[in-house]
């Protein structure tokens with residue numbers, strides 16, 4: 001089965017196979033009956049619509065129960081412009097895409113304030129509002145009577161740029177468009193944008209820690225998803241010729257979710273197959289029309305139980321998130337990890353009088369600390385003493401109640417986390433927060449997100465400049481893989497690897513974000529002796545590069561070999577600052593922490 005899956009995956013990824021398939025369908029189309037051609041066009045529309053869910057839900061992890069709204073905006077926009085105002089279809093469809101994209105972008109703002117079930121409710125509300133507006137706005141939409149007579153292939157009234165377009169031509173046109181869109185979506189998935197979408201799906205905080213802004217990334221996901229759904233709706237309008245509000249009600253939002261989920265979120269080919277399945281079956285099994293939603297429910301439940309990754313997961317290998325062309329190019333390059341050395345030397349970070357409260361609890365009380373380039377400072381203390389909270393304040397996750405964080409002469413207190421990371425202050429987490437189904441290499445490349453400066457358009461079109469930039473960063477990823485001893489597992493999904501390997505990968509990812517200051521939150525927790533040695537070497541390498549390093553850990557022997565200075569916290573207060581030997585003899589530290597440590601040893 002695995003061999004078959006690999007073969008199938010290789011075939012669908014091969015542009016020659018794709019081109020041959022599209023050509024064969026184009027040539028076979030004249031042999032099909034008008035009815036079949038229309039259903040085939042519905043399949044293509046559904047496939048594009050499913051891609052809009054794929055981007056938003058599959059990649060960016062944002063659930064939507066109101067996508068029929070975007071679909072409807074696209075359909076009515078072009079329907080009204082072309083029918084009532086005499087616009088050309090090309091212009092009508094373009095405006096539809098823009099309007100639906102703009103609506104998606106606007107919706108992202110309230111959507112960004114809620115998550116999970118509340119997000120589902122909010123998007124459901126959006127769909128319902130759209131439905132009601134269409135029903136009530138008689139003059140514009142025809143209300144419940146609908147909008148008949150939209151120039152369409154079905155009514156034989158469609159002409160595009162003055163050329164008459166019948167059902168056959170329309171199918172051929174939409175087929176080429178769909179193929180193009182699938183290519184663009186795949187390029188996007190295998191670019192910095194697709195990877196950023198996944199990063200915010202897994203953890204917005206982790207994404208922020210390497211400079212990926214969750215808010216802006218979601219705005220883009222909503223706008224692109226809205227635009228794609230709008231395009232699907234516009235193509236639907238010129239296929240059927242009649243628009244009525246019931247075509248854009250909740251069942252359509254559910255239908256597209258079912259298609260996308262059963263196809264396999266993230267799998268483009270799986271979703272095309274699913275679109276075909278769910279469009280052909282109801283047409284062919286008209287007798288079951290009234291049972292359609294029961295059938296959907298059963299198929300969805302069955303599919304989630306038996307095929308959690310959908311049809312795509314059954315037939316194809318999991319998708320990958322780096323363009324093969326960029327990988328091939330990177331293989332010819334060689335980069336040195338020394339290139340990660342901060343330009344113009346390191347920069348000191350000063351935290352002054354940091355206080356952080358949670359309700360009545362003072363988690364950090366008036367702590368001041370200076371992290372110097374090329375120095376390792378350990379931050380230790382009993383559980384709950386405020387170490388992680390301090391790191392969260394420094395890296396912009398929390399705004400402190402009092403105090404200031406200065407970096408390179410600038411006040412960075414309270415800046416959003418992604419801006420702190422972009423400035424060069426990068427951290428890792430106590431629980432490694434990597435993208436589970438990304439390979440080690442893909443996770444590390446995510447760290448270099450901010451270094452990839454090419455535009456979203458260049459990424460989506462996979463322009464040579466974008467590929468060259470990715471290849472250059474991939475060469476650096478190779479250097480960091482070697483430095484962290486991860487080369488052998490570079491192409492393994494991270495969730496198949498042991499805990500220690502994940503920790504190393506997270507440190508490697510942080511390094512690729514070009515830190516000047518790196519804050520490592522218990523990087524040695526759960527590591528074997530050998531893994532700890534490797535980690536220690538990596539930390540020494542970072543010190544040699546001139547990074548300022550803060551290291552939280554409980555292993556005194558591990559720290560003793562590495563650090564230049566130790567800071568001890570107890571109940572949020574700094575109780576010691578100095579060298580390790582001094583700390584070991586300090587009565588207050590022994591009473592608060594080391595006695596406790598010894599008891600656990």
Ligand SMILES: Nc1ncnc2c1ncn2[C@@H]1O[C@H](COP(=O)(O)OP(=O)(O)OP(=O)(O)O)[C@@H](O)[C@H]1O
Nearest residue numbers: 358361363381382383384385386387388389390430
């Ligand atoms: N988001 C939060 N809301 C409320 N209290 C919090 C929050 N985060 C941390 N705390 C509390 O603040 C105190 C400091 O916690 P923190 O996680 O910073 O300690 P720590 O030294 O990192 O501990 P550990 O070694 O267990 O990671 C604890 O009492 C903790 O319960």
